[in-house]
Amino acid sequence: MTSSLKSSQWLTTGMLRRVHHIALHVQNMDASRQFYGQLLGLRELRGEEVPETLRQQFEVGEVANFVTPDGTIIDLFWKPNLLPPDADPDREFTRAGHLAFDIAPDLFDQAVEILQQNQISIAHGPVRRPTGRGVYFYDPDGFLVEIRCDPE
Structure with missing residues (x-):
């Protein structure tokens, strides 16, 4: 501004x-x-x-x-x-960082398992932070998506 x-x-x-x-x-x-x-x-x-x-x-x-x-x-x-400015999704290529979905803490591990069962490549995590846990992965077009939960 x-x-x-x-x-x-x-x-x-x-x-x-x-x-x-x-x-x-x-x-x-x-x-x-x-x-x-x-x-x-x-x-x-x-x-x-x-x-x-x-x-x-x-x-x-x-x-x-x-x-x-x-x-x-x-x-x-x-x-x-559609082609991203960079074919490597690990390099941020848009102004948007990621799309984050919240999930109940008791369902977080199940969500990670479902990603793995569907051969979704995990870009980062699961990570544990004071703000909770998160796992990052890409959608089919290379947009970073997160599933996160509050601390238990």
């Missing part, structure tokens, strides 16, 4: 209510649908649940929408020619 902005021009705490949606570009829609819908267990929006502004894209397979347990929508937009 530049110093030329006056504090009366800023949004105040509480004006923003929640994250409405997160839009991700994906290269392989089938792999991404399986990753977010089956592996992570997010519910995909169908039929009348799909926002009207996205229905035409949905009908031709160019968008998929998933809802997280807290109601945040993840929109996947199919970009078949």
Whole structure:
């Protein structure tokens, strides 16, 4: 933020209510649908649940929408020619760091097992921190995803 902005021009705490949606570009829609819908267990929006502004894209397979347990929508937009600036996902290639999902502490180890059973390559972790535990892995397009839990 530049110093030329006056504090009366800023949004105040509480004006923003929640994250409405997160839009991700994906290269392989089938792999991404399986990753977010089956592996992570997010519910995909169908039929009348799909926002009207996205229905035409949905009908031709160019968008998929998933809802997280807290109601945040993840929109996947199919970009078949998508290439990251760097083919190595271990090098951060976007301004976004990662997408983190919270899980109950007693389910964390089970989640790690499910990732391993599905041959999902673990990028980092599981790690234990004062703030809890986390495991980091990539979605089919190289976007870093975390499953984390609070301390037990």
